[in-house]
Amino acid sequence: MIRLIATDLDGTLLRSDGTVSERTRTALNAARAAGIVVVPVTARQPRGLKTVAEAAGFTDYAICGNGAHAVHLGSGQTLFEEHLPVPAQSTLAHQLTVARPEVRFASVRDGGSVFVAQTGYAELATFEDHKRHPHEMEACSLERVLAAPSLKFIVRSQLLSPRALLGEVQRLELDGFAVTHSGAPFLEVLAPHVSKAWGVEQLCGRLGIRASEVLAFGDAPNDAELLHWAGRGVAMANAEPEALDAADEVTLNNDEDGVAAYLERYLAGLPS
Known part of the structure; x- marks a missing residue:
């Protein structure tokens, strides 16, 4: 019996235009009516959830920042936070800058409300990247970006794709971070x-829900651990290889309302 649904948003629950379809909203409402807790699990910060929450009917828990913190959307209460320590992010930033001088960094802090960006970062960003207008990003020294722990530490190159940049980070052979x-x-x-996966596990511990009672949906590399951990992991047809490899099943793509x-099908099979 599924007691909690953990769903990614972008590329999964949302269509490519960022909307929640009426079919998806109806399916989520039906799951909630069946007594299932429905939780968005996203790389977004809480400020980037407002429109989606209204469209999808999310009023309770949300896992943000790739699992680094959880909030209650109704009360605004922070359930937990986990920060990347200053020494780890500083070592990464300084060593990566030597290898790739064009790389720029940003630090997400204070429940996701504070965004500290290195000089030059705003020129690489759009509103959709962080649900924050680039002109709101104060240009800061690298030392200021690194001065406090981060809920999420952003690493960006104007020359390399994320996969290629990940290879550069891995070649440094550093530890102390994910x-x-x-x-x-x-x-x-x-x-x-x-x-x-870690974030959902923390929430489930508070709610008395086992991993075997979790149904998870995702499409990207940052969803792979969750799809593997959950009792039932479902990848979208449009998913990246890491998510497909970690999942137990595959549904339709996000533009075909694969979650819904x-x-x-699942709710139709429940006892009436």
Whole structure:
């Protein structure tokens, strides 16, 4: 019996235009009516959830920052936070800058409300990257970016794709952090044990829900751990190889309302 649905947003629950279809909203409502907790699990920060939450009917828990923190959307209460320590992000930034001088960094802090960007970062960014206008990003020295722990530490190159940049990071052979990418044009660096799976596990511990009672949906490399950890992991047809390899099943793509299609079949099979 599924007691909690953990779903990624971009590329998974949302269509390519960023909307929640009426079919998807109806399926989510039906799951909630069946007593299932439905939780968005996203790389976004809480400020980037407002429109989606209204469209999808999310009013309770949300896992943000790739699992680094959880909030209650109704009350605004922070359930937990896990930060990347200053020494780990500083070592990564300084060594990577030597190898790739064009790389720029940003630090997400204070529940996701504070975004500290290195000089030159705003010129690489669009609003959709962080649900924050680039002109709001103050140009800061690298030392200021590194001065406090990060919920999420952003690493970006104007010359390399995220996959290629990930290879550069891995060649440094550093430890003390976890690194992933979500389909956005940058890498996301977290505390060493943090992932979407870790975040959902923390929430489930509070709610008394076992991993075997979790149904998860995702499409990107940062969803792979969650799809593997959950009792039932479902990748979208448009998913990246890491997500497809980690999943138990595959549903339709996000523009075909794959989450809704799967939930409709699952809910139809429940005892009346």
